[in-house]
Amino acid sequence: MTSPPAVEQPVHRCGALLEYLARRLRLRSESVLAPLGLRPRHLVALTVLRARGGSTQQALASTLEMDGTNVVGLLNDLEAEKLIERRRSPEDRRRHIVELTEAGVERLASAECALAAVEDEVLGALGHDQRETLYGLLQQVATGGVEAACVEADTGGAGAAACDGVPLC
CATH class of the missing domain: 1.10.10.10 (Winged helix-like DNA-binding domain superfamily/Winged helix DNA-binding domain)
Known part of the structure; x- marks a missing residue:
């Protein structure tokens, strides 16, 4: 075989x-x-x-x-x-x-x-920079690499990614 x-x-x-x-x-x-x-x-x-x-x-x-x-x-x-x-x-x-x-x-x-x-x-095992990297990678996957459609939405002083005004996280 x-x-x-x-x-x-x-x-x-x-x-x-x-x-x-x-x-x-x-x-x-x-x-x-x-x-x-x-x-x-x-x-x-x-x-x-x-x-x-x-x-x-x-x-x-x-x-x-x-x-x-x-x-x-x-x-x-x-x-x-x-x-x-x-x-x-x-x-x-x-x-x-x-x-x-x-x-x-x-x-x-x-x-x-x-x-x-x-x-x-x-996510406690990750440091701040590692979390930011993870977030960036997940955002890239979630948006299919099309970041032009996404904008930064101000949510009480902390920027959060959003597409069409809807927060992704």
């Missing part, structure tokens, strides 16, 4: 390792968000609303790539916690404008602090 021909393979494969780290980040993130009454999808919506200074429900649905009905449910969750406010658009009474409340800004800041601690825990 002959063995199959050798194929040039990279020494290391990243997929399984990235999945493992993503899973650790996701599980720890969910556990620190839960006491704040948030789920990851809530956090993403709040972050988008902060970056944009508000949004129509339709634009938010498009950005989040969610069905309009699901966005209504998400916004109902956030509104029940008084983290967002929906109001009719003065230009078009059929549309609703969604904005963060002061409580939403504060809860988002608390969540981001908690998530920073999670990231420190999971």
Whole structure:
């Protein structure tokens, strides 16, 4: 019996390792968000609303790539916690404008602090420069190398990468 021909393979494969780290980040993130009454999808919506200074429900649905009905449910969750406010658009009474409340800004800041601690825990073996290198490499992969479409968004003094105004991290 002959063995199959050798194929040039990279020494290391990243997929399984990235999945493992993503899973650790996701599980720890969910556990620190839960006491704040948030789920990851809530956090993403709040972050988008902060970056944009508000949004129509339709634009938010498009950005989040969610069905309009699901966005209504998400916004109902956030509104029940008084983290967002929906109001009719003065230009078009059929549309609703969604904005963060002061409580939403504060809860988002608390969540981001908690998530920073999670990231420190999971990536603790890396120094500051190594984390910056990792971030740059991951951003390059996430954007497909097309950095022209991405801009720096100011998020309370700390620059965060964003595409079309939506933070990538």
